[in-house]
Every structure is written in C-alpha cells, then in structure tokens.
Amino acid sequence: MEKLKQTPLISVYGEYGGKTIDFGGWELPVQFSGIKHEHEAVRTKAGLFDVSHMGEFTVKGAGSLPFLQKMVTNDVSKLIAGKAQYTALCYEDGGTVDDLIIYKKAEDDYLLVVNASNIDKxxxxLTSHLTEGAELENISEQIALLALQGPLAEEVLQPLAPEADLTSLGFFSFYEDVKVAGMNVLISRTGYTGEDGFELYCRSEDAAGLWKELLKAGERIGLIPCGLGARDTLRFEAKLPLYGQELSKDITPIEAGIGFAVKVDKGDFIGRETLKAQKENGAPRKLVGIEMIDRGIPRHGYPVIAGGVQIGEVTTGTQSPTLKKNVGLALIKSEYATLDGEVKVEIRGKQLKAKVVKTPFYKRPQAGGVQK
Structure with a gap:
C-alpha cells in the first residue's frame, strides 16, 4: 500500500485532537472538535484550516502572459500585481482539467494554486503545452498554506501582522512578504468557506509555528482548528465547487455554474469553442440546488429522476448545519432546472420527493462574492 502524503503540520494535529483520514492520498484531519462545532465557529467567529496539501506552481518569464491566456478560461491580462483571479484549465472539449487561483506577483511572475489531487496531472x-519564454516550476513541497476563515479572522490576524493594513486589503487581493508573528507570509484575502478570511502562504518549515501562533492569538475570540469535514459543509453551503464532484473532465465550467470565470472574448484558449457555444446557446446540463421534501439526505452520486427517467445526479449533499435542512447540489438536464420544480432523488432504492431551490444555500450578511 502506498504511503499517504503528509503536510508539514502532521506532527501537531494530535495536540489539538485531530482525527486524520485518507483524503486523495493525503493524511489529513477530517475534524478536531466535531464537524458541526467547527462549521459554526467559522460562520460566527473564526476557524483555522491546514490546506498545505494544495499545489503551487510558478510561471515566470516574458512569455508567461500569452502562455496563461492560452491555457486558462479567465482573462489574465486584467490582473495587476497584488491581485488574484479564479479560473479554470480546460480540455479541448470544454471538460475541466482543474479550477485554480492565479496570483500576479509582478510583471511576468505568477503563482498558480491548484487542487491537491490534481498536482501531477x-x-x-501545463508542461505539455509550455510555450517559448515561459518557465514553469512546481514549488508545492516548499510551501505550506493555512486558511484563517470567519467574520473575526481579521481581528485575529491583524495584531500578528502589524506592518500590514488588513482592513485595506480587498477581496482577491494579497500582500507579499509580510511578517506574521515574525515569519515571512503571503497574505491573501481569499477562502473556500463563503466567509471573510485569509489564506496564508509560508515556508513549509514555518507552518507549525504559524499554526500555533494563530491559535494562541485567536483563543480569546473562540478561534478553533478545523478539518476537512467542516471545510466541505462550508464550501457546499456557499455553492463553491469541489473538483471531482461539481467539476470534472466530463463537466464544463459553464455547467458547473462558474461561467463568470470564462471569458470567451479574450482570444483563443483551450476549450473555447465548446464554452462559447454553451455560453451563447445554454449548456445541456446545469448545477442546481435541491431541497428534500420527503425525509432523506441526498448524497454524492445518487440519481435524480423526473417523469420516471434519470435526469442527472447529486454532486454533493448533506444536512446543512446552518439551515438544518437536507439539501444537495445536483447536475441535471437544463430543461428541468426550474426553481421550485419537483424532482425525485433515489435514496436506497426509494424515489423521494425534492424540489429545485435557489443557490447558494448560504450567503454571508455582507456578501463579498464567489470565493474559492
């Protein structure tokens, strides 16, 4: 059996009661104090996540911009130094290779942050399409990533980063080389929870120290460590896609509801023809929210039925900790995606009633927009 990969924080999980599982070949904490408790902490106070399993690539050189423009769906030319952008890599047929964030650090200097399970792929x-003047490097093992999320995140972080004015740091913006508790950190106002918050990139060897300093600083406001379980329920309520569920090689960004990150007028890029046709004529399938009418929880892979035939399937589903309702995201044929339309979900051999509902299921009071 192949040994599970580990993040630089593996040695400290136990100190905080972390219970680890195999997550796509990584040994990661699913929870510390309990998924619902952690979920609520992020919605009301703050939570700290280890997301060091994510991958980081650098793209540098005079040919960086034309290379990225050819590879991704969003318009990278719109980025200025200190800003980040959510985008996708697609295959020729419009299916998704991955969704990612691009940080523009300086002229011809970009940082790409990709999903852990897709690092090698x-x-x-990217290497197989590399063009002249662009240099690509995988620096994933040198970088650790912590996510501090929740309405009180700024209150926790600011005293540890006296040089940085966090109030002035806008959504999808970042400060580079900031001292946080004496350690060099890139602070980005991004996240994957639907809340305000920050993602902190540091050297792998600084990760454990930074983790402890943040938890110590946040103790007074109720900051707690959080695992993958709460990360999943939080991102699900905010309708933020998870690769392998809402996005895959068989699902286009348009179908998954992230068409805002697809700029078909920017010029040619891989997958453009299919995506342009779907934007103009509508996609054959659509990601919708469903709420159970009958008792039952819609889970990933469960068939969705209308008129006696399968029209799609559930991509993610659970009992929403915030809404206390059994809800799911489902990729279904577009003609059935009408709000309040009744569908059925097959749960353990039974067809149970559900209805199509508005998403996201949760929007924070002073909603900032789509986070990833």
Missing part, C-alpha cells in the same frame, strides 16, 4: 498538462 495539472503540471503535466
């Missing part, structure tokens, strides 16, 4: 895909 993405790097090979």
């Amino acid at each position: 993405d790097f090979e895909w």
